[in-house]
Amino acid sequence: MGRVYIMKKFFEVFSELNVYDKLRKQVENLIIKSVEFSERQKKLIIIVQSNKILSHKTQEEITKQIKSKLFPSADFSIHIDVRYVIPADWTLEEAWTEYKDHLMEDLQKNNLLINLILRASDIIVRENRVLIDMPQKTFTDKQYAEYKTCVEDLFSKKFDRKTICELTFNKKYEAVHINEQRYLVDVAEAHSRPRVKPSDQKPVAKKDNPASASNSVATKPKEAYKPRAKMDLTNMIYGRNCEGKVIKIADIIDEIGEVVIEGEVLNLETREIRASKTIIFCDITDYTDTITFKIFVENDEVGNILTDLKKGGFYKVKGSAIYDKYDKEISLASVKGIKLIKEFKTKRMDNAPKKRVELHMHTKMSDMDSVVDIKGIIKRAKEWGMSAIAITDHGCLQAFPIANHAIEKDDPFKIIYGVEAYFVDDNLGDELAEEANTEQEEQIKKLKSYHGIILVKNEVGRINLNKLVSAAHLKYYSRRPKLPKSLISKYREGLIIGSACEAGEIFAAILEEKDENDIAKLVEFYDYLEIQPILNNEFLVRSEKYKASSLEDLRNYNRKIIELGEKYNKRVVATCDVHFIDPEDEIYRRILMDYKGFKDADLQPPLYFRTTNEMLEEFSYLGEEKAYEIVVENTNQIADEIEKISPVLPDKCPPIIEDSDKELRKICYDKAHEIYGPDLPEQVTARLERELNSIINNGYAVMYIIAQKLVWDSNDHGYLVGSRGSVGSSFAATMAGITEVNPLAAHYICPECFYTEFQSNAAGISGCDIPDKACPKCGAALNKEGHDIPFETFLGFYGDKEPDIDLNFSGEYQSKAHKYVEVLFGEGKAFRAGTIGTVADKTALMYVFKYLEKREMTKRKAEMRRIAAGCTGVKRTTGQHPGGIIVVPHDRDIYEFCAIQHPANDVKTPIITTHYEYHSIDHNLLKLDILGHDDPTIIRRLEDLTGISSSTIKLDDKEVMKLFHGTEVLGITPDDISGIKLGSLGVPEFGTDFVIQMLIDAKPQNFSDLVRISGLSHGTDVWLGNAQTLIEDGKGTISTVICTRDDIMTYLISMDLEAGMAFSIMESVRKGKGLKPDWEKAMIEKNVPDWYIWSCKKIKYMFPKAHAAAYVMMAWRIAWYKVFYPLEYYTAFFSIRASSFNYELMCFGKEKLENNMKGIMGISKEKQTAKDQDLLKDMRIVQEMYARGFEFKEIDIFKASDVDFKIIDGKIMPSLGTIDGMGDKAAALVVEAAKDGPFLSKDDFKKRTKVTQTVIDKMSEFGMLGDIPESNQLSLIDIM
Incomplete structure (x- = not known):
């Protein structure tokens, strides 16, 4: 029989072959490519294709099964030849790395000699070439050709990639782990002995055994072999050796072969490939350049390697510099060794006997100006032995909380809190500045501003600075937050005022050669004067705007300021005006300046953090005594006058509602009696008392009462409120009406x-x-x-964990809820929680790319990432939390806690936020999470459309449950909706492809199972590679695997673990911290299954059951309307949840819709835009609607709403906003204009609605404008 091509699945060919389940799973996805019978060898050869490794044990077992069950009496053998289907984007190197061990086993069985040769050689796989560098030629030219062909066939057949093999010899190898004499013996023996079965063969050392590595020393053929001494393997963490001359990374500009480099690892990522291997990618820099290297390791070795290979560590790496066709640049591959080395980067140190204090320093919180990491510079100042450092960002205080967290409370190091403000000389008195009218404020905003330093001296000064910065942002903001000097005078107590840099008014007055009397008046305002290194101001020499023509002129300006200080008895201090820590960091600021459009971005002044001796050297032109005075003595004097304070209050300051504890207890018991009767069951009383005692005794009653008032107000306005987080774990919250979830x-x-x-x-x-x-x-x-949820999840095991009550309000009601908070607590006591937007990784990378592109420069991606990393975290803007409200107690003032401002300094918005990022103060001020959500809105809409209250919907309706099993309940088949197998599209929590597949795999039977699935879908490493695997392997079911955090505690307590330990295990596992050894031991002793312990170790984050239950309750109600009131459901869905609904693409029948869907689905997911994907989501719901027999009604501009869909004549009329190009504002204008009567012409329509001509043309195309003429003039002619 010749070769017969089949290309069918394994069990389609061997349908009569019955094998055990595990073996069936291992081979069922194999494709039988062809079958061939060899008469000479008496062998049936089955060639199969596989996309994963098929172990030799499995091959032998399936061969045995085929022979014994299908050909028991045949006199031929059976051989399975596996060909691997590798991804199209894989290189041959990746394939070799993935399958190397498996192929070596193949060779060991079939050609032991080549197996030994390959193990003793260096193998470099590049593009379609396999380069094998042999330690010594020990065979004939004929054998050479045979071995070359064998290797080429091996690669070509196994991977279906044409491969060229090259064998080279006489390379000088370092003797590392191989015994070369034994290697030569092995080769000689392989020549002389017949092939042996694996069981008879002496074991070949495994690759992960250090003693089995395969390099050897090259020897000349006629010389006696002399092994070299072993290399120094101290601190080797990977591979065989790192010997060789170290070169600079900047010198690696081409494929120069094997190199050795040293550097610091900056980035480290891992990527699992298939089931057995992981690629570790590392960016390493020696500060001349940066390069990426990658290593392929077994999954079980990753942890060991990453123990020693870490970001920030210094290493020597030996590998081959080759062109990476995916990154399209040179990188290091075929890494032979990685060795831990000592840090070689030279650190500047401050060796002065007495250190200076830096009083002018900008951090990353100075808008797009400084790249100083806050914690990094504090660490450096402490390393240098300095006693203090000042933070003086441009117009803001947002670095304060971060700096405060950088030192321990009892650390003697002092952080001086300050600001470089924008002073304006308003010439108003103190009282007038405070009470300036709108016109005066506008005049002040137009005045020229000058830089000035304000340092906080004590607690009074801290509060006064908060007041000043708030005024600058709220009242006097004009491109920057300006600060009237008169207002500074009013709140000057507790503050120290400095003259700042060359942008200060003292320096400016000297540059402008103002009258001495005028300068004297200016000097009088300041507590100290400031000078800086002359190169900070070198731009004054370069610019034609100023008279300075030399560096000596700059020195003279500094001398003049010192003269003024001496004359008017003002201390003068020398500062750096720090914008980056080390001189080489200027590149990061250069990138930011270039992005902001500065033409001289490449001419960075040396604004780095200098040591004491560097500053003394800088000002040596003043004489040793004067230099020491301004650099060391005066800076320390000022620092000593300043008290060590905290920028945020340490104590908790919740709002006060009189008798909130009594009110809460009454509300809870009133509701309990309403539900459970006059004689409460013991379970109700016990749970309620335990909770109320914890809540009230720990001072949390006020939080419950606030939440209760907000929820009840929303309910009174007709909107349900969904609870988030674990608040549903609290029965008191249920009885107070805060959550619908009953945790009993x-x-x-x-x-x-x-x-x-x-x-x-x-x-x-x-x-x-x-x-x-x-x-x-x-x-x-x-x-x-x-729903059986423990209270401990919410308030902790001892009931003392601060509750976090998060609530989902209807998006339509959210703004009213925010205003209601002000009603509860009074004006000026509720502020939106502020946020800070910083430069993200990708944004920084874009900045670097643009910088290089402008200059026609190219750098490796790794080097670009290194530079980009220095730009990340820099403040770009400010904003507001979507639902966070910060509440100040009625007897306290916001300025005691922080400053306030408009989000993004938008002076047109009435919204006021906290100046600090809200996390900085949520430990002492209450933050309410009043979030907007679609579910309460859509339920309200469905209630209005159907007249049926959602509270009457039962959570055990069998018809609703059918949605999660198939599509039959909708009266359609999967074929009607592009193969989607379930009816849960458009149901919150259950409508995504990911969750639909979970539903198919998990097969939920009831509401409880849906809660479990919701928990699984929101967790991290809870479903994929965890619960899913356990269910597939038959070790667990949806009812027994870990789905929510609460499951862990309740299950472990049921297994008789001590309750406190069960709680601690739950808390650790849900945060991804795993199990402590003593916990695991206790679990084993209590017979907790191995798979359960394994599952706990895999989890990174877990969802609370209460949150899942609240979500599923909302989802179930919406699903009920979908089943029983489909027309109303689709109307509500399209009005509220459809984000990309398009009238033209979706509303002209099923056939046109599906053609449009095919267009998008024909694009690979990687190339689909976000808009494509959003369109497809909405199209799927529209397709389902059509399949169920419903239709759209054409838009009538006199009946259609601007945003809501309507039911008219049994059909759904889309909103005007669904017309492509018609924005919400334009749609609203059309609705308003339509109220004023018919449109005379298209010109009239355009004039009254302000709609663009493009949209008008589109509306005409759809027939929405009827037969009205183009213009009014034409209409009059027609009438005549």
């Missing part, structure tokens, strides 16, 4: 006689899933409640 165990309640029955055998089950039951006392149908 599943139980029955009689609505008539209050009979209550708790289900002891329903652990972890939601009450809605227990069987229906009639009341045994009165016969009424019992209500079913409870």
Whole structure:
């Protein structure tokens, strides 16, 4: 029989072959490419294709099964030849790295000699070439040709890639781990002996055994072999050796072969490939340049390597400099060794006996100006032995909290808190500045500003500075936050004022050669004067605007300031005006300046952090005594006058609502009696008392009452409120009406006689899933409640963890909720939580790319990433948390805590935010999370459209559950909706491809299972590679695997672990911190299964059950409307949740829609834009709507809404906003204009609606404008 090509799945060919499940899973996805019978060898050869490694053990086992079960009496053998299908974008090198061990096993079975040769050689795989560098030629030319062909066939057949093999010899190898004499013996023996079975063969050393590495020393053929001494392997963390001459990374500009480099690892990433290997990518720099190297390691070795290979570590690396066709640049591959070395970067140190103090320093919080890492410079100042350092960012105080966290409370190092403000000389008195009217404020904003330093001396000064900065941002902001000097005078107590840099008014007055009397008046305002290194101001010499013509002129300006200080008894200090820490860091600021459009960005002044001796040298032209006075003595004097303070208050300051504890207790018990009757069940009383005692005793009652008032106000306006986080774990929150989630165990309640029955055998089950039951006392149908959630998840094991009450309000009501907070606490007591937007990694990389592009320069991507990293974290803008409200107690003032401002300094918005990023003060001021969400809005809309209250929907409706099993309940098939197998599209939490597949895999049976799936879908490393694997392997079910954080505690307690330990394990696992050894030991002793312990170790983040339950309750109600009120459901969905609905693409019938869908789906996911993907999401819902028999009605401009879809004549009329190009404002204008009567012409329409001509043409095309003429003039002619 010749070769027969088949190309079918394994069990399509061997359909009669019955094998055990595990073996079936291992081979069922194999494709049988062809079958061939060799008469000479009496062998049936089955050639199969696989996209993953098929172990030799599996090959042998399936061969055995085929022979014994299908050909038991045949006199031929069976051989399986595996060909691997590798991804198209893989290089041959990646394929070799992935499959190397497996191929070597193949060779060991079939050609031992080549196996030995390859193990003893250096192998470099590049593009389509395999380069094998042999230590010594020990065979004939004929054998050479055979071996070359063998290797080429091996690669070509296994990977379907044409491969050329080259064998080279006489390379000088370092003797590392191989015994060369043994190698020569092995080769000689391989020539002389017949092939042996693997079981008879002496074991070949494994690759991960250091003693088996395969380099050898090259020897001349006629010389006796002399092994070299072993290399020094001290601190080797990977590979065989790192011997060789170290070269600069900057010198690696081409494929120069093997190199040795030294450097600091800047970035480190891992990428798992297939199931067995991981690639580790590292960027390494020696500060001349940066390059990427990568190593391929077994998955079980990754942890060991990453223990020693770390970001920030210094290493010697030996590898081959080759062109990476994916990165399109030179990188290091085929890494032979990585060795840990000592840091070689020279550090500047301050060796002066007495150190100076820096009083003018900018951090990354100075808008797009400084690249100083706050913690980094504080660490450096401490390393240099300095006693203090000042922070003086441009117009802001946002670095203060970060700096405060950089030192311990008892650390003697002092941070001086200050600002470089923008002073304006307003000539108003103190009182007038405070009470300046709008016109005066506008005049002040137009005045020229000068830089000035303000340092905080004590607690009074801290509060006064907050007041000043707030005024600058709220009242006097004009391109920058300006500060009237009169206002500074009013709040000067506790502050020290300095004259700042060349942009200060003293220096400016000298440059302008102002009258001595005028200068004297200016000097009088300041507590100290400031001078800086002359090269800071070298731009004055370069610019034609100024009279300075030499560096000596700059020195004279400094001498003049010193003269003024002496004359008017003002201390003079020398500062650096720090904008970067080390001289070489100027490149980062250069990048930022270039982005901002500065033409002289490449002429960076040396604004680096200088040591004491560097500053003394800088000012040596003043004489040794004067230089020491301004550099050391005066700076220390000022620092000594300043108290060590905290920029944020350490104490908790919650708002006060009188008798909130009593009110909470009353509300909770009133509700409990309303539900459970006059005689409360023990389970209710015990849980409620335990919770209320914890809440009230720890001072959290006010938080509950605030949340209760907000929720009740929303309910009064007709909107449900969804709870987030773990607040649903609190039964007190349920009884207070804060959450709908009842955390008690599943139980029955009689609505008539209050009979209550708790289900002891329903652990972890939601009450809605227990069987229906009639009341045994009165016969009424019992209500079913409870979700079995422990209170500890919310307030901690001892009830003392601060609660975080997050609530989802309707987006339509959110702004009203924010205003209601002001009603509760009064004007000036509620502020939006401020945020800070900084330069992100990708943005910084874009800055670097643009900088290089302008200058026609090229750098390696690794070097670009290094430079970009120095630009990240720099403040770009400020903003506001989407729902965060900071509340100040009625007896306190916001300035005690922080300054305030408009978000993004938008002077047109009435919104005022905290100046600090809100996390900086949420430890002492209450933050309410009043978030906007679509679910409450869509439910309100569905209630309005159907007249049915969502509160009447039962959570055990079998028809609703069918949505999560298939599409039949919708009256359609998967073929009708592009193959989607479930009906959960458009149902919150359950409509994405990822979750739909989870539903298919997990097969939920009830509401409780949906809660579990919601938990799994929001966790990290909880489903993929964890619960999914356990379910597939039959070790767990959706009911037994870990789905939410609460599952861990409740399960471990049920296994008799001590409750406190169970809680601690839950907290550790949910945060991705894993298990402590003593915990694991205790779990094993209590017979917790191995798979459960394994699962705990994999988890990185877990969702709280209460959050999942709240989400699923909302989702279930929406799903109910989808099943029973489809027209209303689609109307509400398109109005509220459809983000990219397009009238033209979606509303002209199913056929046109599906053609448009095919257009997008024909684009690979990698190339689809975000807009494409959003369109496709909405199209899927539209396709489902069409499949269920519903249609759209054409838009009537006199009936359509601007944003909401409407039901008219049994069809859905889209909103005007769905017309491409019609924005929300334009749509609203059309609606308003339509109220004024018909449009006479298209010109009239355009004039009254302000709609663009493009949109008008589109509307005409759709027939929306009827037959109205182009202009009014034409209309009059027609009438005549």
